[in-house]
Amino acid sequence: MRLYYHLVFPHLSNTYLVVSEETKEGILIDPGSLDIHLVQTIEKNQYALKGVLVTGNTPAHTEGIPTLLRVYPPVQVFTAERSLEECPCVSIHDGDVLELGGFRIEVIGMPAYSREAVLYKIGNLVFTGDVLTAGKVGAVLNTFSRTLLIQRLRQYLSQWDPETILFPGYGPPSKAGIEVTLNADLNDPHFFLPDSQPIF
Amino acid sequence: MFQAVPCAEEGCTNPRIYSSEYCFQHQPNPQQYLEQIKRFFTEQDSFAGLVFAYIPFERYDFPNKTFYLCDFSHCTFRDCTFQKTSFRVCFFDKAQLTRVKGLNLNIYNSLFATAKIEECTFHESNIILANCNWIECTQTSFKDSDLYNSRFVGAKMNKVEFLDCNLLNTDFSLSQREETSFKYCNLQDAILEPEGPV
Numbered sequence: 001m002r003l004y005y006h007l008v009f010p011h012l013s014n015t016y017l018v019v020s021e022e023t024k025e026g027i028l029i030d031p032g033s034l035d036i037h038l039v040q041t042i043e044k045n046q047y048a049l050k051g052v053l054v055t056g057n058t059p060a061h062t063e064g065i066p067t068l069l070r071v072y073p074p075v076q077v078f079t080a081e082r083s084l085e086e087c088p089c090v091s092i093h094d095g096d097v098l099e100l101g102g103f104r105i106e107v108i109g110m111p112a113y114s115r116e117a118v119l120y121k122i123g124n125l126v127f128t129g130d131v132l133t134a135g136k137v138g139a140v141l142n143t144f145s146r147t148l149l150i151q152r153l154r155q156y157l158s159q160w161d162p163e164t165i166l167f168p169g170y171g172p173p174s175k176a177g178i179e180v181t182l183n184a185d186l187n188d189p190h191f192f193l194p195d196s197q198p199i200f
Numbered sequence: 201m202f203q204a205v206p207c208a209e210e211g212c213t214n215p216r217i218y219s220s221e222y223c224f225q226h227q228p229n230p231q232q233y234l235e236q237i238k239r240f241f242t243e244q245d246s247f248a249g250l251v252f253a254y255i256p257f258e259r260y261d262f263p264n265k266t267f268y269l270c271d272f273s274h275c276t277f278r279d280c281t282f283q284k285t286s287f288r289v290c291f292f293d294k295a296q297l298t299r300v301k302g303l304n305l306n307i308y309n310s311l312f313a314t315a316k317i318e319e320c321t322f323h324e325s326n327i328i329l330a331n332c333n334w335i336e337c338t339q340t341s342f343k344d345s346d347l348y349n350s351r352f353v354g355a356k357m358n359k360v361e362f363l364d365c366n367l368l369n370t371d372f373s374l375s376q377r378e379e380t381s382f383k384y385c386n387l388q389d390a391i392l393e394p395e396g397p398v
Binding site: 001005012018125134135136165171172173178182184 | 201203249291293309310311334350354
């Protein structure tokens with residue numbers, strides 16, 4: 001697997017290109033823009049784009065989609081929405097498993113953050129979008145949503161290998177083990193639910 | 201992207217390191233491996249997707265080297281010099297840096313969370329979008345450096361000097377800052393609240 005990291009201006013968000021070295025097929029994650037550098041990376045290496053994954057419906061993650069669909073017309077966009085930036089999308093749901101470009105991609109819904117927020121897990125890499133960035137849990141509107149979000153994040157982070165690498169939509173990467181043990185938001189007892197209480 | 205393949209030693213979960221089937225602890229001849237890796241760093245200028253986890257680097261120089269997506273987690277760097285060295289999306293979690301001298305460094309989108317940094321200097325460097333959350337940093341100097349959008353959430357800093365640094369969007373929330381100075385820095389552009397426990 002080869003991973004390219006791309007900083008998107010002016011949002012300062014992260015776009016990731018994940019490529020299989022054997023097949024030269026790739027997946028683009030959160031295309032906040034499709035600038036010349038990103039196109040050059042794809043074209044110079046003769047990568048075949050097999051899909052676009054979107055973690056959330058904000059311009060920082062979606063603004064590049066219309067350009068992308070003009071440059072690479074057959075490519076499919078996967079998101080929890082039916083359309084983004086007026087482009088049709090393949091709607092995905094929590095628990096779905098996608099097979100794209102030779103990768104097995106697990107879809108993890110985060111409805112407590114927003115209806116369309118999803119995480120994508122590819123091997124030991126997780127693309128967390130705005131839901132979790134290094135040291136911080138994404139802001140939500142009320143305490144109830146925050147409690148549910150923190151509970152769900154803790155549930156997944158603690159079941160993954162601590163060395164699982166988290167690539168957020170903004171800012172630097174982190175690791176599951178570091179976040180679950182040290183992230184103050186995730187360890188705030190005010191947002192813990194009793195174990196017996198069902199969530200979702 | 202580096203692949204964390206477990207060490208060939210039975211029961212060991214540490215990742216195997218570059219050009220070996222074993223982790224550093226289970227190297228048949230660690231000294232020979234260190235010499236081999238030193239030669240490798242001298243011969244090449246850029247390195248991508250390689251695992252160097254748990255390796256103790258002592259008195260190494262890394263001038264004009266570029267590292268991309270490399271794993272240095274749990275490494276120790278003692279009396280090393282980084283001059284004009286670039287690290288892009290590299291992993292230094294739980295690493296220990298002691299008396300490291302960094303000059304004209306370019307650190308970009310890298311992970312230093314939970315690292316221990318002692319008696320180091322980072323001068324005239326770009327340390328941008330770095331994850332320095334929960335580091336333990338003592339007697340260290342950041343001078344004439346750009347720390348734009350880096351995070352020091354929950355960091356424990358003691359006798360740390362930030363001198364004439366760009367702190368735009370640098371996040372020091374929940375950090376403990378003892379005898380830490382921010383002379384000539386744009387501290388008003390940094391995120392300082394909430395403070396960590398004293």
